[in-house]
Amino acid sequence: MKLRLIEKSDLDLFVQNLINDYQVDGVKRKEGSFLYGSIKSPEELCLDFDCTVIPPKKYFLPPEETLFQFTSSPALQVTPVMESNPFILFGVHPYDIKAINQMDRIFARGVPDPHYLKRREAALIIGVDPTKVAPRSFWADMGAATVSEGFDLMLTDIGESFIVEIGSNKGRSLLEQHAKPRPATRNEARERVGIRSRISHICKKRGFAFPKREIPTLLEHSWKKFFWEEQASKCLSCGTCNLVCPTCYCFDVQDNIDLDLVHGERVRRWDGCLLHDFAKVATGENFRETRASRYRHRFYRKGLYLFRLLDDMACVGCGRCASACLPDIADPVNLFNKLREDEK
Amino acid sequence: MNQPMLEDSPYLPKWAEITRIEQLTESEKLFEMRLVSGEPLGHTSGQFVELSVMGIGEAPISISSAPTENDVFELAIRKVGNLTTAIHSSVTGDRVGIRGPFGTHFPVEEAKGKDLLFVAGGIGLIPLRSFIRFVLDHRDEYGEVMILFGARNPSERLFLHELEQWEKREDIIYLDSVDKSGPGWKGNVGVITTLFSKIHVDSSRTYCIVVGPPVMYRFVILEAKAKGIPDRQIFLSLERKMKCGIGKCGHCQINHLYVCQDGPVFRYTDIFDLEEAL
Known part of the structure; x- marks a missing residue:
């Protein structure tokens, strides 16, 4: 693997050059939190964040997106809508890239979803290795400390400079045309290894008290436990865990109609399996009526259902659910450790 | 990744025209429809469609006619939610959106001779x-x-x-x-x-x-x-809230199965021990 290097003093120029040619979005600081947003000047871009509030999934599966517009009179007509302008997403941590890689597979399998895939296709992803670990993160234990694919460029802060790994041809030309990279020396490459292992080590302070590969089997035996009722008795059914999760992608399809009752659009919106009406049908039958059943469903989906589909858990260890959950019952580390403890 | 075409959007409905409406009971009506394109719906017994009325939304509705009557198809609908209430107020000649047919079907072939x-x-x-x-x-x-x-x-x-x-x-x-x-x-x-x-x-x-x-x-x-x-x-x-019809949106999930794709028709041996199924 050939690694490049750009000096930190040259980073602003690189970012500015990108801004000149592309729509660039990246992580910005806002009131002590980190959020993805449009980057208009290099100083806005933050690369030493621990974890953003909302994951980058919003760029590929927006909270609300138009699928088509319609006119219902004089004649019924639909106009398909597809927004997919090329853009650069600057500063994505490996665990979030892992989540995007999973979503790519979900939306491409079976009947492909062009609305997602086109947006994804239009994005250039510049990853960055974390320099800080958020209090509830456990991505190292989820095998998401590094990724080998899903980025065009991957940056690692090694002090005075950034090591740059090229992940695609698009990434290579982006780097060559907009920055002044030089090949990284063997020592610099080694430094990256050291830095990565140090940060992983810090992250590993949080994790499962048992091998995570046992989670699917653990779940297979845990369906009927009172445990779920107990935990879910504190659940507010607010769906925040779904909202902030980089691997939650459930959506609803609805119509928005204009005041003229003629024009409108069909949209899809983020939905969440923790919300009361998620599995409710028009007759009033609710297939997951209780909080416990919805709460349990989410963990089964992450640890077992999607595991069967992806051959990997649909959790990357970002810990966003844990930090966002008000009653603090969403943390997978606490949950699976407790469940395992219960097993004994 | 292959470049997907927008025309392939699985969310775009085809148009169907309502050709006949029959009141079945106080709350159910039968709607006979024909795809405006002239093509047959192409379903097998047991499958469903996503029916849409522009401005109201979409709902999964099972197909009530046999595939043998292939230039028209019938949906019998109970007036119970937003979409079904809207469709109940429609008249012959109205156009609605149809996606599908989706899902598995009854053992039409397997049960032959049985x-x-x-x-x-x-x-x-x-x-x-x-x-x-x-x-x-x-x-x-x-x-x-x-x-x-x-x-x-x-x-x-x-x-x-x-x-x-x-x-x-x-x-x-x-x-x-x-x-x-x-x-x-x-x-x-x-x-x-x-x-x-x-x-x-x-x-x-x-x-x-x-x-x-x-x-x-x-x-x-x-x-x-x-x-x-x-x-x-x-x-x-099995009835569930099938929304996207293509195994993505998550609403109809039972364990690892998606009712819209793996169902709605299931063989009992495939689901008898599946939690939340029955």
Whole structure:
């Protein structure tokens, strides 16, 4: 693997050059939190964040997106809508890239979803290795400390400079045309290894008290436990865990109609399996009526259902659910450790 | 990654024109439709479509006509939610959106040459009617045909004209019951399982196809098993909130299965131990 290097003093120029040619979005600081947003000047871009509030999934599966517009009179007509302008997403941590890689597979399998895939296709992803670990993160234990694919460029802060790994041809030309990279020396490459292992080590302070590969089997035996009722008795059914999760992608399809009752659009919106009406049908039958059943469903989906589909858990260890959950019952580390403890 | 074409958007409906509307009961109407493009819907009995009215939204609706009537198709719809209320106020000539057909179908081929026991509860008769009509159109390709139909009360019985015909036919057995009697009702009173004592089945060659409200399945399956019908010859159609129809949106998920793709028709042996299924 050939690694490049750009000096930190040259980073602003690189970012500015990108801004000149592309729509660039990246992580910005806002009131002590980190959020993805449009980057208009290099100083806005933050690369030493621990974890953003909302994951980058919003760029590929927006909270609300138009699928088509319609006119219902004089004649019924639909106009398909597809927004997919090329853009650069600057500063994505490996665990979030892992989540995007999973979503790519979900939306491409079976009947492909062009609305997602086109947006994804239009994005250039510049990853960055974390320099800080958020209090509830456990991505190292989820095998998401590094990724080998899903980025065009991957940056690692090694002090005075950034090591740059090229992940695609698009990434290579982006780097060559907009920055002044030089090949990284063997020592610099080694430094990256050291830095990565140090940060992983810090992250590993949080994790499962048992091998995570046992989670699917653990779940297979845990369906009927009172445990779920107990935990879910504190659940507010607010769906925040779904909202902030980089691997939650459930959506609803609805119509928005204009005041003229003629024009409108069909949209899809983020939905969440923790919300009361998620599995409710028009007759009033609710297939997951209780909080416990919805709460349990989410963990089964992450640890077992999607595991069967992806051959990997649909959790990357970002810990966003844990930090966002008000009653603090969403943390997978606490949950699976407790469940395992219960097993004994 | 292949460049997907926007025209391939699985969310774009085709247009269908309503060609006939028939009031079935106080709350159910039958809508006969034709795709505006002229092509047949191309469904197999047991599948469903996503029906949409622009400005209201979409809902999964099972197809009630047999694939043999292939230039038109029929959806029988209970007025119960936003979309179904909107469609109930539509008139002949109106256009609606159709996506699909989606999902698995009844064992139309597998059951050829075998006996069939249809068990329909309430509006479960709507999807089952598609298969029943197909079988009656291909009567010599199937063995004995028995139909058990249960409704809550006489006024909720659908397709009255057809029920009458089925009752008259010599080559099939048709029995029905209502949970609660009503004015003029002279037939059986009792839940649908009470009809099982009135039939005789050759269990090893019988396929039992069950569609009804969620609460009905457990009890009907017990009866079918008591008759000796093998588990793998019992088929059920499950209702869930199918939204996208392509196994993505998550609403219809039961364990690792998506009812919109892996169902709605399931073989009993595939779901008997699946939590949340029955």
